[in-house]
Amino acid sequence: MCVGENMNVIGIVAEYNPFHNGHLYQIKKVREIYKDAIIIVALSGNFTERGTFSILDKWDKTRLALQYGVDVVLEIPFVFCNQSADSFSYAAIKMLSEFGIDTLVFGSESNNLELLTNTARVQINNPSFDNLLKKFIKEGYNYPTSLSKAIYELTNERVSESNDLLAVSYIKEILKNNLNITILPIKRTNTYLDTESDEDIVSADNIRKKLLLGKDISRHVPSKTIEFVRFLDYDKFFMLLKYKIISDKDEIRRYHLVDEGIHNRIYEAALISNNIHELISNVKTKRYTFNKINRILINIFTGFTKEMANKFKMLEYIRILGFSVNGQKYYKNIKKKVSIPVINKFQKYDMLQLELKVTILYSFIVNDFSLRDKEVRNFAIKET
Numbered sequence: 001m002c003v004g005e006n007m008n009v010i011g012i013v014a015e016y017n018p019f020h021n022g023h024l025y026q027i028k029k030v031r032e033i034y035k036d037a038i039i040i041v042a043l044s045g046n047f048t049e050r051g052t053f054s055i056l057d058k059w060d061k062t063r064l065a066l067q068y069g070v071d072v073v074l075e076i077p078f079v080f081c082n083q084s085a086d087s088f089s090y091a092a093i094k095m096l097s098e099f100g101i102d103t104l105v106f107g108s109e110s111n112n113l114e115l116l117t118n119t120a121r122v123q124i125n126n127p128s129f130d131n132l133l134k135k136f137i138k139e140g141y142n143y144p145t146s147l148s149k150a151i152y153e154l155t156n157e158r159v160s161e162s163n164d165l166l167a168v169s170y171i172k173e174i175l176k177n178n179l180n181i182t183i184l185p186i187k188r189t190n191t192y193l194d195t196e197s198d199e200d201i202v203s204a205d206n207i208r209k210k211l212l213l214g215k216d217i218s219r220h221v222p223s224k225t226i227e228f229v230r231f232l233d234y235d236k237f238f239m240l241l242k243y244k245i246i247s248d249k250d251e252i253r254r255y256h257l258v259d260e261g262i263h264n265r266i267y268e269a270a271l272i273s274n275n276i277h278e279l280i281s282n283v284k285t286k287r288y289t290f291n292k293i294n295r296i297l298i299n300i301f302t303g304f305t306k307e308m309a310n311k312f313k314m315l316e317y318i319r320i321l322g323f324s325v326n327g328q329k330y331y332k333n334i335k336k337k338v339s340i341p342v343i344n345k346f347q348k349y350d351m352l353q354l355e356l357k358v359t360i361l362y363s364f365i366v367n368d369f370s371l372r373d374k375e376v377r378n379f380a381i382k383e384t
Contacts, residue, residue: 007036007037007038008034008036008037008038008102008103009037009038009040009099009100009101009102009103009330010030010034010037010038010039010040010101010102010103010104010105011040011041011042011093011096011097011099011101011103011104011105011181012026012027012030012039012040012041012042012070012104012105012106013041013042013076013089013092013093013096013104013106013166013170014041014042014043014044014065015043015044015048015049015054015204016043016054016056016061016064016065017044017048017052017054017055017056017204017208018055018056018204018207018208018221018225018228018229019056019061019064019065019068019221019222019225020201020202020204020207020220020221020222020225021200021201021220021221021222022107022188022201022202022203022204023068024068024222025201026105026107026186027039027068027069027070028069029105029186030105031069033184034103038071038072038326038327038330039069039070039071039072040070040071040072040073040074040096040099040101040327041065041070041072041073041074042074042076042091042092042093042095042096043058043061043062043065043073043074043075043076043321044076044081044088045057045058045061045075045076045077045078045081045355045359046058046078046358046359046362046371047078047081047082047298047358047362048081048082049081049082049083049085049088049166050291050294050295051082051291051292051293051294051295051296051297051298052294052298053232053237053362053365053366054230055208055211055229055230055232056225056228056229056230057228057230057362057366057368057371058075058321059321059374059378059381060228061073061228062321062322062381063224063228063322063381063383064222064224064225064228065322066322066323066324066381066383067224067383068222070324070327071323071324071326071327071330072099072320072322072323072324072327072330072331073320073321073322073323073381074095074096074099074318074319074320074321075319075320075321076088076091076092076095077091077312077315077319077351077352077354077355078302078304078354078355078358079304079308079309079312079351079354080092080315082295082298082299082302082304083295084143085165085166085168085169086169086172088166088169089166089169089170089172089173090173091315092170093170093173093174093177093179094173094315094340095315095318095340097177097179097181098318098338098339098340099318099331099334099338100334100337101181102180102181102182103181103182103183103184104170104174104181104182104183104184105184105185105186106163106166106167106170106184106185106186107163107185107186107187107188108163108164108167108185108186108187108188109161109162109163109164109188110159110161110164110185111185111186111187111188112185113183113184113185115157115159116159116164116167116168116171116183116185117171117175117183118155118157119151119155119157119159119168119171120168120171120172120175121175122151122154122155123151123168123172124172124175124176126154128154129150129154132149132150132153132154133146133147133150135150136149136150137287140286140287141286141287142286142287142288142289142292143289143292144160144165144289147165148160148165163188167185170183171183198219200219200220201220202220206220207220207221211229230366230368231366231367232365232366233364233365233366233367234275234276234365235275236364236365237276237301237365238273238275238276238279240301240364241270241276241279241297241300241301242270242273242279244300244301245266245267245270245300246267246270246271249267252266252267252300254305254306254307255296255299255300255303255304255305255306256296256299256304256305256306256308256309257292257295257296257299258296258299258300258306262283262288262296265283265285266283266296266300268282269282269283276297279297280293280294280297283296301361302357302358302361303357304354304358308354311350312350312351312354315340316340316341316349316350316351316352317340317341317342317343317347317349317351317352318338318340318341318342318343319342319343319344319352320342320343320344320380321380321381322380322381322382322383323380323381323382323383324383325382325383325384327383328382344379344380345378345379345380346375346376346377346378355375356372356375356376359371359372359375360372360375
């Protein structure tokens with residue numbers, strides 16, 4: 001492949017939790033449509049947007065992505081990963097646009113670009129949208145439901161599937177910043193909520209459920225993925241988290257996303273719960289989704305406060321986790337055009353120091369303390 005000015009540069013936002021056949025299908029589809037493209041992935045690291053630990057660590061995800069056709073892997077920092085779709089999308093689209101993508105590809109349940117774009121425009125341009133959203137939230141609906149209801153009231157269209165809602169957040173970032181990026185949805189062959197089917201391509205949630213039940217997942221993932229799957233010690237997570245909640249009762253409200261009132265509920269739930277699943281169920285209300293509760297608990301566990309969230313609203317740097325030979329050539333061609341500092345090894349940014357802290361805590365849960373040294377010593381992985 002010749003790395004030149006006229007090639008397509010394709011952006012993908014991914015979590016690879018785990019890297020499965022659907023992800024491989026997406027990469028192959030991109031290669032079919034754009035034969036000589038550079039593919040750049042903005043990747044969540046050891047924690048995901050839905051407020052969970054990743055069952056693959058960031059370095060193993062990067063190795064898999066490079067092995068199966070990606071050219072550049074960029075890390076979405078923790079401060080944007082364990083967040084709402086809009087915060088997650090801000091960081092992902094910002095770094096991809098800085099790296100010069102001309103096309104954004106994402107999986108979509110509806111595969112209806114017109115619907116998704118119109119929905120994004122309504123959220124940006126219709127002054128009634130914010131008022132409707134607040135109205136439904138006050139009525140006790142959680143944020144995703146309120147969002148879907150507000151969209152329906154203004155457009156008479158329903159957008160409620162998780163990947164479509166995330167896609168709307170991507171499109172909002174593109175529209176708000178007037179970015180010259182073509183948008184290409186690829187029809188998903190399954191939904192995030194489908195945890196029962198047994199086809200070759202199933203959702204990541206389906207695969208994680210199978211793993212918990214001790215089922216064979218080899219049919220659903222590339223062969224190399226299985227080598228890297230991590231065992232998550234939820235009992236250890238629960239005990240560490242419970243200790244922190246009970247010993248730090250009056251400080252719970254300091255943590256990001258802990259709204260007034262729910263801190264008492266979290267404390268009371270910790271007293272009576274015997275495992276993490278009971279804790280989440282005992283905290284759950286109509287207003288709080290499982291994803292939001294997960295994010296809150298991760299914030300408590302990692303010590304991520306409201307003050308930190310306010311401090312880290314903008315990207316401080318872009319970190320390259322890995323690149324192919326063509327990815328290296330591409331980066332050399334465009335690096336002078338990138339307005340945010342780009343790093344490929346550990347440096348002393350405040351945001352990166354937090355990344356080290358949460359990596360150490362992640363290493364407790366996966367029982368692999370070598371991850372701390374990997375975080376500090378690793379340069380970007382170079383696939384030859």
